[in-house]
Amino acid sequence: INASDKQIAHRVLNKVKKYLPTDLFNRIIQPIQASLYETWQIAA
Secondary structure, eight states, X not given: OOHHHHHHHHHHHHHHXXXXXXXXXXXXXXXXXXXXXXXXXXXO
16 A cells, blocks of 8 residues: 555545544544554555
8 A cells, every 4th residue: 555545545534524523533433543554564
């Protein structure tokens, strides 16, 4: 996974963040971030 994929993901997440309460957003994002982190570790 390259840097531009990360940037796209961050942009999407920042847009979504505007429409969600912070606590709900954090609950949604934690498992996603964990799995993305694992994926990037494997890919690296």
